Amino acid sequence: MTGAGAGPGDPRAGEPRRDVILEARGLTRHFRVGGVFSRDILHAVDHVDLVIGEREIVALVGESGSGKSTVARLLALLYRPTAGEILFRGRPVSALRSRRRTLDYRRRVQMVFQDPFSSLSPVYPVSHAIVRALALHRPELSARERRAEAARLLEQVGLTPAAEVMGKYPHELSGGQRQRVGFAAALACRPEVILADEPVSMLDVSIRIGILNLMTRLRKEEGVSFLYITHDLASARYVADRMLVMYAGRVVEAGPCEQVLTDPRHPYTRLLLSAAPDPWAPLEETSLGDSGEPPRMVNPGPGCRFAPRCPLAEEICAHATPTLTELRPAHAAACHVAEREAASASQVRTDQDGIRS
């Protein structure tokens, strides 16, 4: 149980380096779009690198169409990558040949979907989804043990009394309760990573925080890591250790949440931050500026994909694609301007007092 005082804001700095559980290297997924003879290619995800450590919550933040859900689906093996590799505990997933090995991966990497209204079968009681997952992934359990385990899982996700909830049908539950069932079903497989794709965006405001708190509790009590996919910077900051910001299929900034939010380096992150609806945001009458026009993702040319909207864009941005570069320890951004600024800033620091650059 997370104590009342121990919030997600606990300082985690100084923790030992976590073991990497799930890793993506150069993950890329393109889709053919248009008619049969169309040569149009939608670049949904391009060269995404990401690492999820043991007991870590990583937020993948972006607007609709940025490719964040595609990343989750690639990691869940629902899509095949066009290029790139997924590694589970250092082993490439593409090398998994047997059905048994693939099943094992799917057990360890679970997914929770956005819509709790369509991800549960309406014709079965709640227990069905959980017991079924147990039967498939933990065949060593007897029927009675499966029911007992299902009850334990429901209590673990805060659905009590479990015996009563088990017999209910999805339509008898609220959205928040259904989303909890989704987490219980995922937990049934004793996963190491849960990919949570916008798990709270369809829930009412007063219910959301309960699900976010559930994630931090499951990390603590069940030792699960999370990839938390969201469009909401505030909730990412609330639950996650690190965040990756995606724009038009690419990761544009990555780092510890507090660092990224207090000192964003990529102009897109800054734009997102300035647009976040927040009663405690500084009261400034900003100009209309950016109206949020979506980027071009079909047959994109070279160069930075944010450049057409970017207030800092320079000539180089139009033809050279910036790569994700570490600008200071653990904090990286893919921006020519930010890279140059960081380089000159660290040069100044080195000159001044000899701190290692």
Added chain:
Amino acid sequence: MPAAPAEPLLEVEDLVVEYGLDPPVRAVDQVSMRVERGEFVGIVGESGCGKSTLLYGIGRLLGPPARIVSGSVRFRGENMVELTDEELRRIRWRDYSVVMQSAMNALNPVLSIGAQLEDAIAAHERMPPDRMRERAAEVLRLVGIDPIHLKSYPHQLSGGMRQRAMIAMALVFSPDLVIMDEPTSALDVVAQRSLMLRVKRLQRELGFAVLFVTHDMSLVSHFSDRLAIMYAGQLVELGPTRELFTNPRHPYSVGLLQAFPSVFGERRRLTGIPGNPPDLRRPPPGCRFQPRCPRAFEPCGQVEPGEHRVGATDLVRCHLFARSEVVR
């Protein structure tokens, strides 16, 4: 706050809206509020709290099985509840207009934006075609869309642009009141912010009043003059927006403010509000929030709280403020 001027733009009194019969669901229960000319009023609540029904009741847009059971809606002195369809047609769209949730999907996919704007104009006023085209271009420019898009079809515009086109449509006759039901909920944050800034600027420049329904109180935090919080069909708090954020009175408002994390504020553990809203077919006796309320005490389970004026807050429906001035 001094006594409000003699005639507000909109004055809702004891409005009651019910759905169905057996038993009827009272979706809006004795709601009273006023909106001054040029004022931006936000209405916040969770799904099923009756906020959209309240809007539609005010705009006389309800159809069966919903019906206005009692109460009045005085708009510029006229009681909307008693107007005939013919009388309504006279003022609808000209004097008040509506922007619905995901209205951008309400655009006709096979007609150009210009044709749809002209349709809206022609439905309410006789105007020569070139004057009509001129007006259509004018309102598009207002919402920041190049009139070149008069010839565009909805699928050629982004979600944000389509939603702005809908707002343009709502402004063709310079109404006194624009009713908005979650107009930004289908948009991404950047487009959402940009739309809010634009609505606010237009409201200031053109002087219309806005009734803005949303489930996200942080969205309106910088834009509304006053904010109303709805719970289970009733207004539980209504007051100046800043007052509501810095000095929330009703335990439900306090709970809502505790329910969403902030990007800028202090990073702390939040709790949300336990439990779920009541079934409106069988609302609990006494205060409707009482089963979830951390501060419930003796009378809450039996006696319905009255509406009180507390400090700068116009209305709080809670027994905790029983000693304060009774509004009704």
